[in-house]
Amino acid sequence: MLKAPTRHITLDELAIDSAPLELDEDTRLALESTRLVVVRGAGHGKWKLIPNGLVGAVQIDNLLVEVKPKDKVGISQILFLLSYAKDPGFRPQNVEAETTEDLWAALGETLARLGERATSRGVLQGYVSQDEALRTVRGRIRMSDQVTHRPGFMFPIEVTHDEYTIDVPENRILRAAVRRMLVVPKLDVEVRRRLLHLDRKLADVSSLVRGHRLPQWTPSRLNAAYVPALRIAEVVLRNMVAEASPGKLHVASFVVNMAKVFEDFVTMALTEALRKYPGRTVAQYKTYMDEPCSDGTPGIVLKPDIVHFVDGEATLIFDAKYKSASANGQYPNADHYQMLAYATAMDRTNAWLIYADSGMPTRRRVRNSEIFVHEYPIDLSGRPSEVLARVDYLAKSSFTTVFVEHPII
Incomplete structure (x- = not known):
């Protein structure tokens, strides 16, 4: 019996419309449950799929729906951003070798490659x-x-x-990720073979309890070879759902919020880059915009993504925004109002808006004030090593701006 051909729907994350397609009720409900898209009725038994502010892919039997991130950000870049945000020791070369834009192939191949490397000298005990x-x-x-x-x-x-x-947390996490990948329908035959071989190596490792938190582990000299594989395994377990039940649809979804991914990555990468300079870095620093009211307490909370302190003073202020510029190259005014509030409340004359975008930095002076708002784009479509280099330059140039009075150009 011939299998039905795969229907492949590709959408841009900023799309506001799509071509109508036919969906049966079970498929529609399964697709809605992933939250990747909003399913809207188009009449005559057809439906439109509208991106829901998330990116990723959903495979439901023979239907594959993908929502691609803006600016040609590839799968390998997303995997790197997710992994580095949890572990700044995660190296670009762990994913840079993977060039396919098939999400399942990229995830499966990366997990198989790093898992094979981790267990090449034997399974961790x-x-x-x-x-x-x-x-x-x-x-x-x-x-x-x-x-x-x-x-x-x-x-x-x-x-x-x-x-x-061998029933240690590291092996339990790795095996759980391998087994979840194996449930993905249409997984590449060679990738599946390699993952099955890994699963057999870990056959005596107990399964994780569904719905429970991942077991805790700490990077050390003993498990150093496992760390890259574990970071990818955690990405799979935290962002991917794969289910297969007799008589039901086979569903696999990998869905991420790119705004959160970008914010987490910038926070970690910039914190690491600023280690070269005096002071300390605080993420999600809580302060207030207003002076204490009549009841003695301030009420308007401010939380810039990153604040770097030098000699106890909030010296550098950064905020990450995963947004696109308008057709004329301008960013939303609200972002600049926010940076103005940060700089004013912390008595600073410079603040940096970090965007996921291409282009050159721009410095804007607020009228009738000494405050400058610096727009600093980071192009995520480049190789991971290039993205990290861009963050390093931001750290260097921000220090130069504040301490040498040489603005970013």
């Missing part, structure tokens, strides 16, 4: 604390549990002991 009821003493007796659960009995004995095993 470590000590795991276990609670058991045994006939002999092993480890430490849990006296309170013994009295509570077995009053008046000497056996079995409630004990806690350390077991040297």
